[in-house]
Amino acid sequence: MTQVAEPEATRWVGGGLKRKEDPKLITGQGRYVDDITLPGMLYLAFARSPVAHANIASIDTSAAKGLPGVVAVYTGPELADEWAAAMPCAWPVTSRTYPGEPTADARVPDHWPVAKDRVRYMGEIVAVVVADSREHAVDATEAVDVDYDELPVVDSIEEAVADGAHVIHEQFDSNELYTWNLRNGDADRVFAEAPVVVSERYFHPRLIANAIEPRGIVAQPVPAQGEFTVWSATQIPHFLRVFLTLLLGIPETKIRVIAPEVGGGFGSKLEIYAEELITVALARKLGAPTKWTETRSEGYLATVQGRGVIQDMEVAATEEGRLLGVRVKLQADMGAYASLCGPGIPILGAFHYHGVYDCEAYSFTCTSVFTNRTPTDAYRGAGRPEATYATERIMDALARRVGKDPAEVRAMNFIPPFDQPRMTAGTLEYDSGNYGAALAKAKELVGYDALRREQQAGDGGRDG
Amino acid sequence: MEVCGWAPSQVLGTLQYAGGGWERASVRCNPTGKVTVVAGTSPHGQGHSTTFSQIVADDLGVTPDDVEVLAGDTSIATWGLDSYGSRSLSAGGVAIHKAAERVREKARILAAHELEVAEEDLEWTDGKFQVKGAPDRAKTVPELAFSAWAAHNMPEGVDPVLEASAVFDPPNWTYPSGTHICVVEIDPDTGSTRIDRYVAVDDCGTIINPMVVDGQVMGGVAQGIAEALYEEAIYDENGTLLTGNMSTYRVPSAAELPGYTLGKTVTPSSTNPMGVKGIGETGTIAAPPAVMNAVADALRFVGVEFIDKPASAEKIWRVVQQAQGQAPPDRAPEGGGTGAASMTPGVEGGAA
Numbered sequence: 001m002t003q004v005a006e007p008e009a010t011r012w013v014g015g016g017l018k019r020k021e022d023p024k025l026i027t028g029q030g031r032y033v034d035d036i037t038l039p040g041m042l043y044l045a046f047a048r049s050p051v052a053h054a055n056i057a058s059i060d061t062s063a064a065k066g067l068p069g070v071v072a073v074y075t076g077p078e079l080a081d082e083w084a085a086a087m088p089c090a091w092p093v094t095s096r097t098y099p100g101e102p103t104a105d106a107r108v109p110d111h112w113p114v115a116k117d118r119v120r121y122m123g124e125i126v127a128v129v130v131a132d133s134r135e136h137a138v139d140a141t142e143a144v145d146v147d148y149d150e151l152p153v154v155d156s157i158e159e160a161v162a163d164g165a166h167v168i169h170e171q172f173d174s175n176e177l178y179t180w181n182l183r184n185g186d187a188d189r190v191f192a193e194a195p196v197v198v199s200e201r202y203f204h205p206r207l208i209a210n211a212i213e214p215r216g217i218v219a220q221p222v223p224a225q226g227e228f229t230v231w232s233a234t235q236i237p238h239f240l241r242v243f244l245t246l247l248l249g250i251p252e253t254k255i256r257v258i259a260p261e262v263g264g265g266f267g268s269k270l271e272i273y274a275e276e277l278i279t280v281a282l283a284r285k286l287g288a289p290t291k292w293t294e295t296r297s298e299g300y301l302a303t304v305q306g307r308g309v310i311q312d313m314e315v316a317a318t319e320e321g322r323l324l325g326v327r328v329k330l331q332a333d334m335g336a337y338a339s340l341c342g343p344g345i346p347i348l349g350a351f352h353y354h355g356v357y358d359c360e361a362y363s364f365t366c367t368s369v370f371t372n373r374t375p376t377d378a379y380r381g382a383g384r385p386e387a388t389y390a391t392e393r394i395m396d397a398l399a400r401r402v403g404k405d406p407a408e409v410r411a412m413n414f415i416p417p418f419d420q421p422r423m424t425a426g427t428l429e430y431d432s433g434n435y436g437a438a439l440a441k442a443k444e445l446v447g448y449d450a451l452r453r454e455q456q457a458g459d460g461g462r463d464g
Numbered sequence: 465m466e467v468c469g470w471a472p473s474q475v476l477g478t479l480q481y482a483g484g485g486w487e488r489a490s491v492r493c494n495p496t497g498k499v500t501v502v503a504g505t506s507p508h509g510q511g512h513s514t515t516f517s518q519i520v521a522d523d524l525g526v527t528p529d530d531v532e533v534l535a536g537d538t539s540i541a542t543w544g545l546d547s548y549g550s551r552s553l554s555a556g557g558v559a560i561h562k563a564a565e566r567v568r569e570k571a572r573i574l575a576a577h578e579l580e581v582a583e584e585d586l587e588w589t590d591g592k593f594q595v596k597g598a599p600d601r602a603k604t605v606p607e608l609a610f611s612a613w614a615a616h617n618m619p620e621g622v623d624p625v626l627e628a629s630a631v632f633d634p635p636n637w638t639y640p641s642g643t644h645i646c647v648v649e650i651d652p653d654t655g656s657t658r659i660d661r662y663v664a665v666d667d668c669g670t671i672i673n674p675m676v677v678d679g680q681v682m683g684g685v686a687q688g689i690a691e692a693l694y695e696e697a698i699y700d701e702n703g704t705l706l707t708g709n710m711s712t713y714r715v716p717s718a719a720e721l722p723g724y725t726l727g728k729t730v731t732p733s734s735t736n737p738m739g740v741k742g743i744g745e746t747g748t749i750a751a752p753p754a755v756m757n758a759v760a761d762a763l764r765f766v767g768v769e770f771i772d773k774p775a776s777a778e779k780i781w782r783v784v785q786q787a788q789g790q791a792p793p794d795r796a797p798e799g800g801g802t803g804a805a806s807m808t809p810g811v812e813g814g815a816a
Contacts, residue, residue: 012518012528016675019511020528052703090482099478106480122703153703203772206697208707210715211508236546237506239483241538259536262508266687269508270548297709305697344481348549352467356641372703378548380687381745384466385752389773392753396760406757420734421636428467430639431733431741434667438729442643442665445725451647458765 030261033216033233034293042071044279044292045137047127047144048301049119052372054148056117061127064143069136074128076114082281084249086110088272091344097181107177109169111337113274120168120336121374123301125274130282153372157310157331160369168370177334177343177368182350184427185361190325194316198397204307204386207379213263214294215303217276219283228283229256232276235265243272248281267378268303271340306379308333313390321402321409325361326354328390332368335375342376343368348383351426355391356435357413362425407443411436466749468742470549471634486633487555488543491520491563493626495613497606499526503535504544505556511676512552516560518672523564524605525591550742558736559632566628574612575603577619638733638741642666644750646758652766655781657693657759665727669741677743678726684747685724690716692755696774
């Protein structure tokens with residue numbers, strides 16, 4: 001192992017060691033899910049909806065079944081008996097004012113691995129092909145003939161909450177999953193009395209995680225024992241095992257889940273996916289090893305996306321720029337179903353829209369909605385980047401309003417240095433912090449004061 | 465600032481999350497002195513083997529090369545809650561540290577027994593147990609691992625083999641913080657943004673491996689710059705994904721990304737005995753506002769009141785044209801708004 005920074009005596013913590021795991025990864029000796037091939041393995045491919053919202057009028061799989069190498073083709077109704085339960089939402093957030101009791105039931109619509117009678121986003125699986133090769137399986141998906149009766153599409157957050165909007169899940173009276181509030185102090189009074197109020201609206205487009213390794217899964221059954229070994233490109237092998245039991249009815253003690261080398265996730269592999277459930281279910285049904293590897297464009301449609309949030313962000317402050325209150329209203333796009341953690345993602349940011357700054361009143365509200373788009377879930381940071389973005393952009397807007405340098409406005413509002421838990425306006429207990437030290441160091445490293453002087457001099461803008 | 469560490473279990477329950485936030489690990493000293501760590505976290509590129517090996521190397525007086533980390537297999541790591549939310553070190557790494565300390569405490573009992581001294585007469589120095597005042601009388605953990613395996617001479621009431629497990633359910637989240645400053649220069653004729661300087665000063669508490677920390681920051685900042693300037697999944701009114709592949713969904717390459725100047729401050733966390741906070745998400749949290757504030761600051765000089773993510777060349781060009789009363793209106797952005805403009809460079813701080 002190459003040692004870059006010499007550790008003191010026997011101390012290794014704090015030393016810059018090159019990564020132990022890299023030699024095999026950079027010499028092609030890492031084994032990923034797609035590198036696994038087993039005797040008698042069958043390959044899966046999925047026919048996916050090309051439309052965002054439709055009833056499935058009919059599916060004809062006969063032509064696909066007749067193609068070379070095709071072992072079986074299944075529709076949603078044909079696999080209905082495989083599922084002990086619908087796909088999971090592990091974070092079924094309900095309407096409430098935290099930490100008060102819920103004021104409504106959780107809205108988690110049934111989400112089946114293969115659509116039974118209706119599709120609610122482009123890319124939802126409508127049929128599964130099993131074949132003797134990946135190529136045969138993919139070819140046969142194109143011969144699956146589906147008639148769609150299209151329905152009105154809820155194409156945005158605004159559309160989801162509009163009067164008279166089409167309701168995507170009819171068992172609910174609207175497209176809203178929940179409205180979740182957090183209050184601390186009298187924000188309405190603080191905003192009414194504050195000499196300065198700054199409001200901006202920020203939109204966070206949906207993002208696609210683009211892990212270098214796409215998703216993939218291999219399932220190897222031992223039919224005589226009812227046992228399964230499952231390799232998945234997942235961040236959460238332990239959760240996958242629990243949910244394979246809950247959703248497929250296989251005892252937990254009969255399932256071994258392995259996440260071999262996994263080439264990035266960024267939250268997109270923090271999910272229990274339809275493709276994982278189907279691959280294991282068909283290994284059970286057919287008594288043979290099964291495999292599926294995602295293509296990049298398939299992942300764009302069917303791997304959970306991140307963000308998809310509208311923020312109405314407001315701060316109240318003194319004329320000098322001292323923060324008095326933070327008030328934020330979110331609208332969050334969950335996509336067509338409640339994903340594993342999707343409803344909870346905006347709540348991860350709920351408690352700290354005031355960031356590293358002190359204030360006396362805090363108000364947060366989030367309304368999450370269904371749309372006819374791919375479900376959203378965690379994406380690197382998950383709710384917290386959205387919060388910090390709003391906090392830091394509005395601090396700049398506040399600085400402009402009060403005519404001060406943004407670094408100065410930040411410094412005057414920092415929570416002072418602390419090394420033991422400290423309660424904040426957002427009702428968290430921050431563990432420790434010294435925000436001024438980092439700001440001072442960053443300003444020094446970038447040459448902040450000189451840059452500002454150059455900028456003000458307006459010398460044509462080289463090096464800002 | 466971010467909330468990290470994904471715990472404590474009881475608080476997660478009040479938030480209606482179905483799972484817990486604890487993490488579990490075991491540390492096993494094999495007969496020949498090599499150490500196996502079994503972690504309940506599940507790596508997917510972070511460098512856990514390296515980081516966790518460094519922790520255990522210090523705890524047991526071995527080198528990181530003596531330590532193998534096993535993870536990501538439910539039959540090997542029988543308990544675990546996996547990796548997300550920057551929890552692998554602040555929950556999982558601390559569990560490993562606790563387990564290693566238990567191994568060392570058992571080793572201390574064995575050392576005292578073999579050296580025929582009281583435990584209080586031993587000191588843990590230079591990675592071994594030494595008799596106070598007689599440093600040449602000492603036992604290393606690998607030596608003790610062999611005798612615990614042979615088990616020929618175990619102290620009364622002490623079981624063979626040197627192994628321990630530990631669970632850590634953090635009593636609080638951790639709160640990494642920092643300041644990122646981005647300097648951009650914008651070409652008003654094309655709308656393209658060049659990042660001239662990017663400074664990131666992060667505070668993730670105690671640092672185990674500064675190279676791994678730097679790697680996490682650089683990768684995260686790259687993703688955050690992508691979010692600020694390039695990436696956007698766009699759907700049309702029919703719910704059709706228009707950015708359905710990499711030719712339309714614009715992932716920047718190294719050519720579009722700047723070099724980074726990285727700095728650190730260290731404010732140990734009060735949440736765990738190691739003082740660690742987590743570094744996995746700081747880049748994607750801090751970079752989007754740092755870059756967008758810089759872009760907005762530059763555009764302010766030409767009269768643009770507001771611009772939202774992503775500040776693509778096309779969008780910047782449009783808002784500049786619009787400010788000059790020339791351009792056709794932009795495609796109505798979902799939820800967003802744009803302002804009016806004219807032009808120069810910008811600098812801005814995003815304290816994250």
